[in-house]
Amino acid sequence: MPDLPHSVVIVGGGAGGLELAARLGRKFGPSHVVLIDKAESHIWKPSLHEVAAGTLDIHREDLSYFMLARESGFTFIQGEMHALDRNAREVLLLSVAGSTGLEIFPARRVGYDTLVLAIGSRTNFFGTPGAREHAITLDSTEQAERFRQRLLNLMVRRIPAGQHGDDAGGAEPPGLDIAIVGAGATGVELAAELLEARAGLAYYGLHGHGCEMRITLIEGADRILSALPPKLSFAAQSLLESRGVEVLTGLRIAGVSADHLSDQDGRRYPTDLCVWAAGIEAPAMLGELGLETNRVNQLVVDAQLRTADPRIYAFGDCAQAPWIGQNSNLPARAQVAHQQAAFLYDAMSARIRGAPAPSRGFAFRDYGSLVSIGHNRGVGNLMGVLSGKSWFVEGLVARLMYMSLHLTHHLAVLGFGRTAALALGRLLLKRGTPRVKLH
Template sequence: MNQASSRATSGEPHHVIIIGGGAGGLELAAKLGRKHGPKHVTLVDSRPIHIWKPSLHEAAAGTLDIYQEGLSYLMLANLCGFTFTLGEVQAVDRERRCITVAEVQDPQGDVVLPQRELQYDTLVMALGSVSNFFNTPGAAEHAVTLDTTESAEAFRLTMLKAMVQVDNAKVQNPSAELNVVIVGGGATGVELAVELHEAGGMVAAYGLQNFRADRDLIITLVEGAPRILSALPEKISNAAHTRLTELGIRVETDCRVAEVTADHVRTADGREFAAGLCMWAAGIQGLPLMATLDMPVNRIGQLIVNGQLESPDPNILALGDCSAVPTGEEGRTVPARAQAAHQEASYLVRKLTARIRKTPEPTEPYVYRDHGSLVSLGQDTGVGSLMGKLAGRGLFVSGTLARLMYMSLHLMHHHAVLGIWRTGTLALARLLLRRTHPRVKLH
């Protein structure tokens, strides 16, 4: 009798392990923890702090301080009633139903936590995704991504240093400028372009005497499709394109990147863009761990699951960007969006509650409901559509209303994790802190 079978026959609590504390994984852990407690629910993540991934473009621009924004997983575990384990998952043993969590070291290399094995009855993969370079030469070596808080912070510091260098160089070379190329005209690329433009102006106002963002910060957005935001309605795409152009951001469409070098981005049709900094936001793929499960993955490495979010191994479920969830339409899967991860987490709460209580599981499949899309176009404006396909076509919104609704998405995520009162207190505290902090992080 293996360990999994002995657990089932010994009457031990059904143990759910969730790998990945992103939007979907954390919401699932918090909701299950409040229902069933830490004996039933464990969240594993390689980092001690949770950051809402859609806000990483603000961290990269410096308009959001990740050290103030982050929420401690240990604090959340205590508040919400789940167990938190820190460390990167190295392996999954499906036969023994256990995972191996790597040791954790401090900056000096001393072991803080040893390598561990954790037993599960149900394992939920919620690992998210990483950037897909599509085998583009030089991209992995010279482009920065927004996959992690560390990469966002590294980009912010590099850009801040580059702006200071251009400011100093202006004394001898009035034509000195900082060229930033963003590869990928999806929501992340568009939002980052606008955020960098605004942040550049704010940094200059705080003490760069010779640097002017409108003149010396050259931002180019490169998109391979015929239009930016190609996954969204054309009206949204056009509105965003107009906004970027008004800000002086160069938009290049029908432009497939063929090579990235230390100082240039070259395209398949022979165009070349100077790039002191290159940010890659052109696509996603599953993490390498997904390929080690010996189960089907799609062409971008996402684990293929059925309508109940089950893999071929019914003891392993998946949600969010790391999973390929069918929509019911031939060959189509649920898009990799935060709203999908939120919905999938809510679906799995009912399914896993049934497993924990040893009652029949819901039989109806998960159905993705497109509530629309919102894109931030700066601190004071946005653009988007509401209701998605529910009404046949979306309700177009723009300007300050769209921006306020975009901000509310972050609060909705906090509400799912923290509840209404703690979310309200947190929002008020951050609003008050802005009175004594610069609008962009300067160090």
């Protein structure tokens, strides 16, 4: 009787998890490769700030996991992991219900021979009072859409009052105050994208006629983009401020209410919409698996990205992995997850074939950082791999290089032909779609 195929189960269909599943699926097929995710479609997470601002239509951008599974040769199972039976080697999934509450899939148990956890991260509120209740996060497409709809509704609702005020004695028109807490890449890019949205709303008559959008970016460190080189931080801040964003650094928020933020000195900052982008943590469920985790719930892995259980691997934002040669841990960045997926492809291929896994550890190569500051702007710090030097880029060149990262992700998932067709289709559709989503 032939041996059963070795099953590699990947939990988490984000950038890294999906890339790994697609590459393995094309090589070994659906009997060997299973991808589990709680959502039914995929979007590149670094583009969620565009969804939130309305400059990217989620219904044109997302990709069905069932379609991707058929095209790339893996098995997709929709469901949210809530526990793990390590003795039986099974992943326990919650039931899946539709928007009306009708159960679509029951609770299930999925067996594995090798398990790869790539469930990403979520926003860390650091115990700030009121933040969880009143601030919006950008951890998922649903949250990004929630912010977009609230923004649009508030803009539309305030126009009549502003026009009436202009007609009645020149009263000050109402404004819309948007506060973004956290000036890492997500916060900075959201602020920039909201500027693009503001221009689009003005074009369609929803801004500048009684409702001014005021954007404030708040950072606890002494500069924005504090994890990146100072030159990049200063360039990004200069671009944002020149376009009307108020940037406040060295300011720690101590409380969030429905209509204002409070700092540690008791000062208040009025806000109609608050986005919390101040930090990340892995899901708390990981701390209940019986495996070692750190203070932000990340699974501790070795240089081969293995947990203490040799059958379980973890990578991306949900894992604390050593940075070889740097005496520190790897940062939570899309570039890291992309390279880890390529590394694990070789390890998982060996396990499926029954061969010894490569003994080398994962060595991250930092190619620099790029941050989008609007559709025609960007700043970046590119590492010269050959020369050993660092190159600073900005403007349209940086923006085009940033866009290429998205295409690189699609290339890994869809292949060259479909990625090229998709890029061309987007270019043509831009001529017939609104500048900002208005519905």
